[in-house]
Amino acid sequence: MKKLLSPVISLFIIFSLFSQTVFAEEKQAELSDDSKSAILIEKDTGTILYEKNVHEKLPPASMTKIMTMLLIMEAIESGQISMDDQVRTSEHAASMGGSQIFLEPGEEMTVKEMLMGIAVVSANDASVAMAEHIAGSEEGFIDMMNKRAKKLGLNDTQFKNTTGLPEKDHYSTAYDMAMMAKELLHHEKIIDFTKVYEGYLRENTDKKFWLVNTNKLVKFYPGVDGLKTGFTSEAKYCLTATAMKDGMRVIAVVFGAPTSKSRNAQVTKMLDYSFSQYATHAIHKKGKALGKVKVSKGSKKEVQAVTKDSIAALIKKGEKTDQITTEVKLDKSISAPVKKGDQVGTLIVLKDGKELSKSPLIADADVKRASWWQLYKRAFGMFTHSN
Template sequence: MKKFFVAIVSIIFTFSAFGTIVSAEESGVQLVDTAKSAMLIERDTGQVLFEKNGNEKLPPASMTKIMTMLLIMEAIDKGELTWDEKIRTSEHAASMGGSQIFLEPGEEMTTDEMVRGIAIASGNDASVAMAERIAGSEEAFVQLMNDKVKELGLKDTKFQNPTGLPAKEHYSTAYDMAIIAKELLKYEDITKYTGKYEDYLRENTDKKFWLVNTNRLVKFYPGVDGLKTGFTQEAKYCLTATAKKDDMRVIAVVFGAPTPKDRNAQISKMLDFAFTQYKTHPMFDRNEAVAKVKVSKGSKKEIDAVTSEPISMLTKKSETVDDVIQEIKINEKIQAPVKKGDPVGTITLKKGDEIVSESELVAGEDSPAASWWKLFKRTMGQFTKVND
């Protein structure tokens, strides 16, 4: 069991009444009729605003690539991958069927170009090329995908490939897909890709390739900037969409709609409901320093604990936040080496005894293990101070 040092830092933001969030179902609103399952959440809090069969296991088709993009963004964030690195296409990656950007064996594209191919055109070949670069093989990458599922605490998702091509025991749920999307959207750069309606690859060559976003709502619904469509004969029409208006970002998921028109209409209804009924109150940005962490035997004795994601409160449009207590818990005995992004504690927002938001705090920078000489000098310095 982890031990914590607890600090109730302050009472922040005192406004008027804070109300209980009421979901669409509780208020008698029906937003989805023909899709097999659906989910609507607010991104920062994860608050469920609408659900239909949210835990039913179904094939996610190319919405699988939301997890693929999440692992790419994590690798970039950790410094294990750069946007301008050239990624070589293997024979296996080039052989992928279905949606593709027609990579040839041996062809190289930058991470930036590959992600555009995945996010805009749903390229299966680009997805496998990136999987092989990150993990060494497609199979090893799939293991990383399923490890991430467990890390997120999801129990109804299992992946067999990074593309969403039909496979036995490859499934997810509307709820799980919304949470994976929530995690991906920590990395705000991703919407620069998923939010583009059209782009080009291989420009200035005789193989110039036009990318058109499979998510038409990017063009036709104001504020939509992602995330990923999906279609197979088994899965039917699927979409995990995200939209932002003012300070509020929401995620809407549909599995198994009978037509693209039905899929888009039902997503639009959910987005309309969220933006007309609710309001987000931002509290912290991602990577905002909120506490100091002492690192035992580290080259840096103290580092910042920073927020791992944007942190907000959610209310009905007619309500505002009232008497919210901010509680920070820092793990005891944090010992070097510490890498940027390592978990170091939690930040919790409370209304009385009710937890309304809880999020992980992470290391804002590296603190490698100190050399023996540095530790010796540090010890001698403390000894000198005691004897002065």
């Protein structure tokens, strides 16, 4: 009897393992069956929920503008430019083909209007106009784009233009695009633009221009509020989408789908999967102070370490959260000058003592170098106090 059971048990185990493998492959094909590459991540933790050929270098088409928009938002936040600045259109910017808002040479629009054109209808002319406004030239802005990608640790991305129009050696990956989108979403005001389904530019003129979002999921999938579509004959249909539901934000990326219908269907499946299977357990809000770090030779002696983004733990739906804990690790000391946003520590989220994720803690304010007089008074105060 034992001799008979042994082969049966062995066959059962082999069949079970085979079934799991087939199920996993079917599940993968079900989510993104005819794209070249795809990825699904939870935004706060960066956890990958699904992946397919995520490091394959492919033309990103107009998803390139995610980096363009990131640099625009960073320029606004740093005070280099403002939403109300007037941006003049050069002949070069006006000459861009493809998607556009038909800017004329010499025409001026505000940064806000240009950003609306880029985010909603993927305007190539507005992208180049903004690049020239920020960096002085499109070439200078492209250099900024590539440096920013490297700073984010994205080594499989190379930009040759600001628009995504076809060009040799202009490429990215599903993973890199998701990370760029994650970084862009730190600037929450970008959603005010990417969530718009339709609107107008030049509204009170005889050249009134109707904007309709190239990302149809903004209208047809509840919770989708961005980010960027892309299409060229080389890249096929691409989309980086983001959606929020029950406090959880996810990012889905598809490269190289054969049709726009297929692209939207695959992203929809990924979003459905994430919201049906996962949830987030909120821990800290963005900007939560979690300690102070000493600043050597600074105008202030210390700076607050705050969360760069909202902090949450990703869990399977129905999973218990009582074993989730956090650990704060702060730099012992940093040297002035310190810029607001510089990393000064790390927050580690653990479950049952095992690390789930790491998030940067950043300085909540600028700290300049102390003047010689400030340093003298401190030294004198220490001397008198010791006596």
